[in-house]
Amino acid sequence: MKYIDEFRNNEIVKRLSGAIHERVKGMRPVNIMEVCGTHTMSICKFGIRELLPAGVKLSSGPGCPVCVTPKSYIDKAIAFCDISGITVATFGDMMKVPGSSCRLADLTARGKVRVVYSCMDAAEMAEKNPDRKIIFLGVGFETTTPTVAATVAYAKKRNLKNFFVYAGHKIILPAMTALCNDRQVNISGFLCPAHVSAIIGTRPYDVIAKKYNIPCVITGFEPTDILQGILMILNQVASKMPKVENQYKRVVRNAGNKKALTLMNEVFASEDSEWRGIGILPKSGLILNKRYASFDAEKVFNLPKVMTRPDKGCICGSVLKGIKAPPECGLFAKKCTPDTPVGACMVSGEGTCAAYYRYRR
């Protein structure tokens, strides 16, 4: 079958794994970070670590959108539900993330929260229910942001007065540079996200290779993609010539997706934004810009200040920075499971803790 089985070919996997073993001979141990949650899931699901020599360590990064969304965002989303006439529309993953008082999933019985498969579904819900105000929870990286931008542009064109977005969108690059600046973090190379790069292209990573001397390889999600990406990083480490390479050429163009980028720039503006466990990073979030301010839920509905309680014992922050692996957390697989998650990393299908729980216990 095209585009699935070829990239899971056992023979090619063996050859790549052999080449990696050969490559690391005489090299110092390397720590490679896969930035994206889908990479984390794929690595665990396919048992990629089993194919790597002891000197190659893979750690997970801050690339799962639900995981990096701070608890304060969940608390605010829950607070929106208390305003009369409002329905909050969200992707399913957000439902089970614990807020300070409850989860969004606990409010479904009151008809306050609805799961949608896309932002456009939320806009259509607004069109069909003119007496209700629909707030879409806009979370996600550059992969999902253009679809939200397209929907907001559509809502403006249709002059929808009851559709709003609570924007918690994130940009991946500031998080990667923050990790490069963090002394606790020691990264020999980045497996750069596949789908985000399909939108932003290869050039934004130049700064990481040039300023921080860290190899960057944009890599697909299949086993042969990941192994080839790792081999390309090792080659760069060995040659001491860090650069940005594109392993995922069948999808990612150097210039990215211009149409999507234009749409994002038309609707969104960057601002400082809070990341779970990492803190506030400058210019790392996206909010609706002035032209689209009438769709911005935060500006339209005046919420009283929402108090957020910090999580006790949860080490999501260190997990998101790749400093610690999930089994090092005292709550992992005990108090914190996919059915009773404490931190967001256990909730999302792309979360590092969820991946470890499912495939590696």
Added chain:
Amino acid sequence: MKKITLAHGNGGKLMHGLIKDLFVKNLSNPFLNKMGDAALIDVKNKKLTYTTDSFVIKPIFFPGGDIGKLSVCGTVNDLCVSGARPRYLSCGMIVEDGFDYKDLEEITLSIKAACEKSGVDVVAGDFKVVEKGAVDKIFINTSGIGEVFSNAALGMDRVKPGDKVMINGNIGDHALAVLVAREELKFKSKIVSDCAPLNGLISSVICGDIKFMRDPTRGGLATTLNEISLECGCGISVNESDIPVSGSVKVLSEALGMDPLYLANEGKALMIASAKSASKILSRMKKHPLGKKSAIIGEVRDRKDKRVYLRTMIGTTRVLDMLQSDQLPRIC
């Protein structure tokens, strides 16, 4: 306050906890405590099995079947995998006010057709109408009695390391056919539910060398394998490349981020058979129309490590856990 959620009904870990800690604990008796697909009862030296199931599927009509066919096949298959020939069914329907007569007629006719195929009769029934919205269109409960085959010798205690794990064909079709039939996803596919009565297939293969059978419905193959491993106290390992999955199911589940191993089936039986007879049983299975794609997918391992492992397509090994939370909203 503790609440019942949809996840308590998805066939996964939460549901198992609820069944054990609430129902089996309070209603405890030697038959129920075995937690089989059907209870084995002795009536004047005649061995019978008895089971019940409720059907709440949305949508009620889907490619490959409807709630009527499903409510016969579901109960018939529970009897079949308990090593019995299904004989008698009861059928109770709860319908909401305003339900189309034509739809009810169509459902009844498909119950008739499925009964004929399964060799069973509906010998008792009940019909209730409730106010609109009190049920989602129509809920059906069926219960069934079957006669245990004289040459069946099923028992979890007979499962031993080295036994082979087999299945009678492609997995995942039912769940995806139903998912696509719901209009929320807004795309089309040609996937058809595997919903079918297994009495013919099972009566053609039943023998003393088949040690255990279960139909991998809610929670899919992965969850059923974990149930078996928990109950027999042995580890199990299965090979991803031997598990039959159709091209369409593979592609669609990939696109939706779902795993076919956790998708529900309604016409599949997972069997554990002794190593020496497995290939003979396999060739008999393949001769039946519902078993053409049958395969040996793995084997029972030792008692030291009681987990289920998947040997992946690329030659690595990982844990294959029970279904945790729903992959998507409940579909059967």
